[in-house]
Amino acid sequence: MGICDDRVVIVTGAGRGLGRAHAIAFAAEGARVIVNDIGASLEGEGTDMSPAHEVVETITAAGGQAVVNADDCADWDGAGNMIAQAIDTWGRLDTLVCNAGIVRDRMIVNMSIEEWDAVIHVHLRGMFCPVRHAVSHWREMSKAGTPVQARIVNTSSGAGLFGSVAQANYSSAKAGIATFTTIAAAELGRYGVQANAIAPSARSRMTEEAFAEMMAKPESGFDSMDPANVSPLVVWLGSSACDVSGRMFEIAGGELTVCDGWQRAATFDKGAQYEPDEIGAIVTDLIREAPQPAAVYGAQ
Ligand code: NAD
Numbered sequence: 001m002g003i004c005d006d007r008v009v010i011v012t013g014a015g016r017g018l019g020r021a022h023a024i025a026f027a028a029e030g031a032r033v034i035v036n037d038i039g040a041s042l043e044g045e046g047t048d049m050s051p052a053h054e055v056v057e058t059i060t061a062a063g064g065q066a067v068v069n070a071d072d073c074a075d076w077d078g079a080g081n082m083i084a085q086a087i088d089t090w091g092r093l094d095t096l097v098c099n100a101g102i103v104r105d106r107m108i109v110n111m112s113i114e115e116w117d118a119v120i121h122v123h124l125r126g127m128f129c130p131v132r133h134a135v136s137h138w139r140e141m142s143k144a145g146t147p148v149q150a151r152i153v154n155t156s157s158g159a160g161l162f163g164s165v166a167q168a169n170y171s172s173a174k175a176g177i178a179t180f181t182t183i184a185a186a187e188l189g190r191y192g193v194q195a196n197a198i199a200p201s202a203r204s205r206m207t208e209e210a211f212a213e214m215m216a217k218p219e220s221g222f223d224s225m226d227p228a229n230v231s232p233l234v235v236w237l238g239s240s241a242c243d244v245s246g247r248m249f250e251i252a253g254g255e256l257t258v259c260d261g262w263q264r265a266a267t268f269d270k271g272a273q274y275e276p277d278e279i280g281a282i283v284t285d286l287i288r289e290a291p292q293p294a295a296v297y298g299a300q
């Protein structure tokens with residue numbers, strides 16, 4: 001018995017890295033899995049279906065059930081096709097894990113509009129399109145009186161929560177995913193849909209060069225940066241056992257943290273309109289009262 005027996009799960013970007021580990025972990029817990037991936041380069045170029053096929057072969061060799069989906073998750077019709085494939089193949093959809101991603105790192109002063117658009121497109125649109133199609137399906141079921149225990153697991157990043165130098169495009173997309181998730185939880189609970197997000201840390205082609213030392217596999221002991229360490233959380237968030245919604249979880253190895261978003265940290269109310277030259281002193285007091293913001297990754 002697994003905690004996802006009878007569930008049908010889609011994992012986007014499941015050909016490599018974290019998505020691959022999630023797909024294998026879901027299948028090991030009894031889920032039937034749609035392994036979505038276009039096999040793009042780290043920068044989002046080209047296609048190669050061999051990684052997605054390898055994941056399906058790994059799952060089926062272990063006695064699990066999985067099929068490949070080759071749609072671009074950021075394409076509106078492609079995302080619709082992916083949701084339809086789950087329902088056509090196994091008659092249902094229970095969990096959507098939005099994981100696909102790319103990077104095009106550059107300092108803001110050097111970033112091209114193409115680098116900005118490509119990253120925003122894959123992360124934000126690549127999350128919204130499948131979510132939008134999935135929630136249409138779940139709302140229809142809920143309105144027809146069929147019980148729904150649907151789960152959305154979105155992938156944000158520490159870069160989105162705290163900011164990361166040379167990743168303004170990526171961090172902005174990941175911050176958007178974090179806020180989207182809280183709104184999805186607030187809007188969709190009435191249909192039986194829970195939405196949570198993760199900010200993972202693991203070895204993949206996205207991180208193994210940029211953070212080589214931190215990501216290196218130790219010669220012995222706990223390999224904390226193995227992507228498989230992130231998947232148990234994702235599987236639980238994607239299961240009917242999950243009883244939280246609208247939350248952000250940071251996970252790195254065995255370290256699991258609940259994160260919190262923007263908060264009102266200090267407030268002063270004059271009860272009337274300010275003069276511009278009054279503002280400085282009030283801001284000084286408010287900043288003294290408020291906790292220090294978390295440092296931006298990579299800032300000096
Ligand atoms: P990865 O490059 O190994 O995997 C990303 C996968 O997404 C690739 O297989 C790629 O082909 C696929 N993909 C890209 N565009 C796609 C599209 N339009 N449609 C379908 N598939 C597409 O990287 P990873 O590290 O496993 O990253 C997975 C997710 O985790 C990403 O969203 C990433 O931003 C996020 N993340 C990773 C880390 C980390 O430490 N590795 C940290 C924070 C966030």
